[in-house]
Amino acid sequence: MKKTKVIVIKLGTSVLTAGTDKLNKPRMIDIVTQCMTLKQQGYQPVLVSSGAVAAGRDAVEHSVGVSIAEKQMLAAIGQGQLIHLWQSLFALYDQPVAQLLLTRADVEDRGRYLNARDTITQLLKHQVIPIVNENDAVATSEIKVGDNDNLSSLVAILANADKLLLLTDQPGLFTADPRSNPTATLISEVEQIDQSLMALAGGAGSKLGTGGMYTKLEAARTAQRAGIETIIAKGAEPQVIEQVMAGTAQSTTFVRFDAPLEGRKKWLLSGPKSAGFVQCDIGAVAAISHQGASLLAKGIVAMGGEFARGDVIEIRDLDDQLVAKGLVAFDHREMDQIKRLHSSEIPLVLGYPASNVVVHRDDLVLLDVYAGSV
Numbered sequence: 001m002k003k004t005k006v007i008v009i010k011l012g013t014s015v016l017t018a019g020t021d022k023l024n025k026p027r028m029i030d031i032v033t034q035c036m037t038l039k040q041q042g043y044q045p046v047l048v049s050s051g052a053v054a055a056g057r058d059a060v061e062h063s064v065g066v067s068i069a070e071k072q073m074l075a076a077i078g079q080g081q082l083i084h085l086w087q088s089l090f091a092l093y094d095q096p097v098a099q100l101l102l103t104r105a106d107v108e109d110r111g112r113y114l115n116a117r118d119t120i121t122q123l124l125k126h127q128v129i130p131i132v133n134e135n136d137a138v139a140t141s142e143i144k145v146g147d148n149d150n151l152s153s154l155v156a157i158l159a160n161a162d163k164l165l166l167l168t169d170q171p172g173l174f175t176a177d178p179r180s181n182p183t184a185t186l187i188s189e190v191e192q193i194d195q196s197l198m199a200l201a202g203g204a205g206s207k208l209g210t211g212g213m214y215t216k217l218e219a220a221r222t223a224q225r226a227g228i229e230t231i232i233a234k235g236a237e238p239q240v241i242e243q244v245m246a247g248t249a250q251s252t253t254f255v256r257f258d259a260p261l262e263g264r265k266k267w268l269l270s271g272p273k274s275a276g277f278v279q280c281d282i283g284a285v286a287a288i289s290h291q292g293a294s295l296l297a298k299g300i301v302a303m304g305g306e307f308a309r310g311d312v313i314e315i316r317d318l319d320d321q322l323v324a325k326g327l328v329a330f331d332h333r334e335m336d337q338i339k340r341l342h343s344s345e346i347p348l349v350l351g352y353p354a355s356n357v358v359v360h361r362d363d364l365v366l367l368d369v370y371a372g373s374v
């Protein structure tokens, strides 16, 4: 049986408020209609909806400030209104929806990540549209994703999505912020999201938005590595979702990397905390980044942190640049003893049989400038 394609659609505050300072119902009706068309075409939409803070601000005095505590209060007020509105609009089509409020802590831990993934899978199986937002009311800075662009790329991984659609107030990524640079031009396709591209992206366009174009590029980069195509397009454009699916929308498409990753690697991409790091020589970096090899003890020149077997660690190059993340086969005490050793020497030094690799290639994902190089 052909798998139904899952499309994650992120709706920025700029789209949901239509540039005003409160939720714009006609705009939301329009999105609902488009989602229902998408569903009739056999796709499964998952929404990542911003707008809780904007809805909360509209419900109380507009003079409430922008401190973290005040924004959390506004989100607590607004989230209920936001989901209520979505629910009543989708109900016009007898379409059930579900609310999921996530934080980074929900994906950092592998058990919680699998739990969130199972919930989304069940919802989709039962033809329910999940509507996700960050749990702003309780998320502290340590456990926050921080912006819904990055959250949407994590949701796309959790939902095993085919496409991530970031709808905003611009038709895509321009060569500079089009608000301040009227001569900037639209970039229609991007292959590699490198530092020079990130430098084109500025901050949010409105006081209610978070992150601007920069966080959209971060999200596209995560999705790209997970084998998911990302498209940035303008939410106000009539039938924009249909146009994106048909490939006719004015937009920026970030092509996906070829090899879709299996489950554990996708989780590694979603940004679990690392318990330590190893620093590797040029040969080891080349072996894991160009030959798809496992990381051997021989290439490890330094290490840091206190980690146990099976923990996530960072693999860094000699300039301390992040190369990869992976699940380590030794604890930090063992690692200190075996670094620089040939694999055959490890059991002799430790005094017991042990893995002959430090991080197996199946437990490793390349990151940043190294991503996509195998």
Ligand SMILES: Nc1ncnc2c1ncn2[C@@H]1O[C@H](COP(=O)(O)OP(=O)(O)O)[C@@H](O)[C@H]1O
Pocket (backbone or CB within 6 Å): 011, 012, 013, 014, 015, 050, 167, 168, 169, 170, 172, 173, 174, 175, 176, 177, 178, 179, 200, 201, 202, 203, 204, 205, 206, 208, 209, 210, 211, 212, 213, 214
């Ligand atoms: N290079 C760029 N190309 C397009 N938009 C950019 C760029 N740099 C900054 N921006 C700004 O990013 C804004 C969209 O981000 P944001 O305000 O966070 O919207 P949303 O609420 O949809 O997430 C645009 O209004 C634009 O002003």
Ligand SMILES: N[C@@H](CCC(=O)OP(=O)(O)O)C(=O)O
Pocket (backbone or CB within 6 Å): 011, 012, 013, 014, 049, 050, 051, 052, 053, 054, 075, 133, 134, 136, 146, 147, 148, 149, 204, 208, 209, 210, 211, 212
């Ligand atoms: N979670 C917040 C939105 C955070 C956010 O990233 O906003 P935006 O840049 O408008 O997508 C809210 O619901 O107001």
